[in-house]
Amino acid sequence: MPHRILLCRTLHPAGMALLEARRDLDIVALHDPPVEQFHQHLSSADAVLCWLEKVDQAALDAAPRLRVVSRYGVGFDTVDIGGLHRARHPRHGHQRRQRPLGRRARDDADAGGRPPGARP
Known part of the structure; x- marks a missing residue:
């Protein structure tokens, strides 16, 4: 059974072509979906790549198969990181991080935007 992404x-046509060429992936591409449509499609998704869509507790409740959450751009301000932990969803490849993402972000902000230990 293919993984539903x-x-x-939509991605750049070259990126879409790479994904669509893989037989182990089923790609569903939306454009700025309303919340209801987003949640409907999450119900069968193994992974989601979102932009401004909120991955909150309601979205996680609608997504029993979801294993990967990623965002276009930077930051995770629209993703409920605590909800991901509670639902035991892996976080975008950082499963071995020793500190929660929120704490690291605060530490970086306290260091003037630099990672802890980095030189000014």
């Missing part, structure tokens, strides 16, 4: 924006 939900894209909330």
Whole structure:
């Protein structure tokens, strides 16, 4: 059974062609979906690549198969990281991180935007 990948924006045609060429992936591409449509498609998604769509507790409740959450751009301000932990969803490849993402972000901010230990 192929892995279903939900894209909330289409990728560059070259990127879409790479994904669509893989037989182990089923790509569903939406564009700025309303919340109801987003949740409907999450119900069968193994992974989601979202932009401004909120991955909150309601979205996680609608996504029993979801294993990967990623965002276009930077930051995770629209993703409920605590909800991911509670639902035991892996976090974008950082499963071995010793500190929660939120704490690292605060540490970086306290260091003037630099990672702890980095030179000014």
